[in-house]
Amino acid sequence: MRNILGVDVGGTFVRMGTLKNGKVENPVKRSSAEIFSHPEGAAAGLAQALAEYAAGTQFDAVGVGIPGTVSRDGERVLNVPNIPGLNDTPLRDALTDALKAPVFVENDITMLTAGDSRRLDLDSGVVFGCYIGTGLGGSVLVDGKLLRGRSALCEPGHVPIYGLDRPCGCGKSGCAEAYVAGRALERLLAEKYPQGHISEIFDLMSEEDLTEYVDILAHLLATTMQLLDPDAVIMGGGVCAMSGFPREKLLERLGELCMKPVPASTLNLLYPVASDVSGIYGAAVFAEGSLI
């Protein structure tokens, strides 16, 4: 039985745990500020935290999900907006030295897609992970392996939607994320429904606002359906899990925008239930899959 360490690096917490018998055991949550303020740098801090967690245990593999970009070969962390100390660091080697095990560092959305694919029994075929939270991130897995482009970037949130021009946090305008992710919903709440709470935004939205929301998200998804012809689309992240998220309306609009008979008749949008250990699980599953 393999012993895999899964690590979910976030701007506030670093979560780690052991994947055994298909389940996360001994999950631990530590403060990111404490770990990444290490005098020898952020990578050294993470290496020390993981070595302390391991406490001499020999792991068969280690998976680390980070909220940023990693070089195509997985060796270097390129950019982590919330943890600048990790920018341009050879994190993989630093962790390999500390843990004496194969280490796989990837973007956290890729890790979530890997974990959710396993839980949903999607280890083969093409899976598109679409995670809508504060922003909109994504990842494409082919037979459980990450589809890596030239710069190892998959950024569906920044697909431009024709005819729209709202400024996006990335510096462009008209990106899908600027209309369908958490920041856009906060803005809509403040502008039109100031009496409500963000958790009920989909229940508060007028028919017109909801139709526009669905239309923009459906255009983004239709683009990916036509390009990738995926076996499944995983709709994850806090926004997709919110009360009133328009699943049926989205599926209906997507069906109108896709070619018939396929993929319009074979749309497979899945909504996994997340937990505190989803990131740990995904990172460990990805590392396990990468060993083969």
Ligand SMILES: [Zn+2]
């Ligand atoms: Zn953008």
